[in-house]
Structure formats: structure tokens, C-alpha cells
Amino acid sequence: MLDTQSLLVTLKTDPLPGTVDIVPLRNGAVTGAAPDAVSAPAGTLTPFGFSVYPDGTALITLAHSSQNGLFRDGAFTAVTAAGQSAPCWTTRVGKYVFTVNTASKTISRLIGTGSNVFVDTSVAAQIPGGAPTDIDADKGVLGVIDHGAGQSHLSLLTYNAFGELSLSGAAINLGVPNANGIAILAPSDPDDD
Structure with missing residues (x-):
């Protein structure tokens, strides 16, 4: 189990x-x-993005083999097919982990529980622009950056308690190629202090 006395780093090669x-x-x-250093499981490639549950269990994408893995107590305990190509970055919303699937231009919804990874919905949303490269979520808003036709775009989606996604308007052209990251900075709730 991961705790405040350790951190994870994924190395996709070498x-x-x-x-x-x-x-x-x-x-x-x-x-x-x-x-x-814990090797990716046999038959998998490229540990990449991950999200960590409160108990220290991590759901890790295995991007180049189009799989997802559950990492607990210093080892991979489960691997499952992603159902989409090239799952990369992740964000966690409660029990759900959303992955952007770069080659498929989709977002998947996963659940990591016990000793298993479940693909709850392989296509929770289609990205209208190019290949998604990053994802983040907070306070009911999920944002995705993509690269397409020499331009990067930002797509915003909303989510509900069941992890259902809905596009919120058209993708925004960022006016630059190859934008890399997104972080949603939601205002703090005064009741959270």
C-alpha cells in the first residue's frame, strides 16, 4: 500500500x-x-498515467499494449484490456477513473476495486478534436486537451454522480499546436476549511 512515506513514478521504457x-x-x-523498480507485467508495455485511490491502490494505464493495471502493495495485481487504443493519462472522480485513449480519441470510465480493474464504459465520451493528450477533473467539470491538424483544442465535459459524461459546448481552439497539460483550478468551497 502506498502512503505518505512513498510515491510512484512510471517509466515507460528503459x-x-x-x-x-x-x-x-x-x-x-x-x-x-x-x-x-517494479517491472510492468509480462505481455504489457509502457506504464504511463495513473490515479491513486484513498487506500493507496493505483490504477495505471499500460499505454502501448492498450491495457490497464491495478497496482497494490508494490505489485501489479490485475491487468485488463482497455477496449480502446493507447490509454494514456487519467483522472479520478470518486470511485471512477477516466482515461484518455490517444489513438481512439475517446475517454473510458474504469473502476478499480479489490483485486480487479473493470472497464465500466469503454467509450464514455468521444473527443471531437484530435488525439487527447491530458485530462483533469474537479467540481463537476472534466477537461481534455487534444492535438489535431496542427492545432490543440480544449474540450470541457460535465459529469454526474454516476460518472456519466456530457460535452459542454464546442471544443475551444487554443491557437497553438502541441499543448500538453491541463489542470482544473476550481474555487475552494468555504465549507471545506
Whole structure:
């Protein structure tokens, strides 16, 4: 189980098929001890994006083999076919993890539970622009960056308690190629303090 005394780093290559490195911490700082490198499971490639549940379990995309894995207690405990091509970045909303599938131009909805990864909906939404490259969600809004035809776009979607996604207007042309990341900065709720 991951805790405040460790962090995860995914390395997509070198060595193949990629690793998940567990970096030890002490009081929030790197200890200097060598990370524990955990190889991606046999038959999979490229650990990439991940989201962590409150219990320390991580759902990790295995991008180049179009699979998703469940990582718990320092090991992969389950791998499942993504049902879409090239799942890359993820964001977690409650029990749901959304992945952007770069080659398929879609968003999938997953659930990691117990010792399993379930593809709840392989196409929770279609991205209207190009290939999605990043995703983030907060306070009912999910944002996706994509590259298409030399331009990058931002698509905004809303989600409900059941993880159902709805596009919120047309994709916004960002006016530049190759935009890389998104972070939704929702205003804080005064009741959260």
C-alpha cells in the first residue's frame, strides 16, 4: 500500500516493458535510498498515467499494449484490456477513473476495486478534436486537451454522480499546436476549511 512515506513514478521504457518505481520518503522528502523498480507485467508495455485511490491502490494505464493495471502493495495485481487504443493519462472522480485513449480519441470510465480493474464504459465520451493528450477533473467539470491538424483544442465535459459524461459546448481552439497539460483550478468551497 502506498502512503505518505512513498510515491510512484512510471517509466515507460528503459528497461522495457517499463517500470513503476516506488520512491521512499521520510517526512515528505526523498530519503536517497534507491527506488524499488517494479517491472510492468509480462505481455504489457509502457506504464504511463495513473490515479491513486484513498487506500493507496493505483490504477495505471499500460499505454502501448492498450491495457490497464491495478497496482497494490508494490505489485501489479490485475491487468485488463482497455477496449480502446493507447490509454494514456487519467483522472479520478470518486470511485471512477477516466482515461484518455490517444489513438481512439475517446475517454473510458474504469473502476478499480479489490483485486480487479473493470472497464465500466469503454467509450464514455468521444473527443471531437484530435488525439487527447491530458485530462483533469474537479467540481463537476472534466477537461481534455487534444492535438489535431496542427492545432490543440480544449474540450470541457460535465459529469454526474454516476460518472456519466456530457460535452459542454464546442471544443475551444487554443491557437497553438502541441499543448500538453491541463489542470482544473476550481474555487475552494468555504465549507471545506
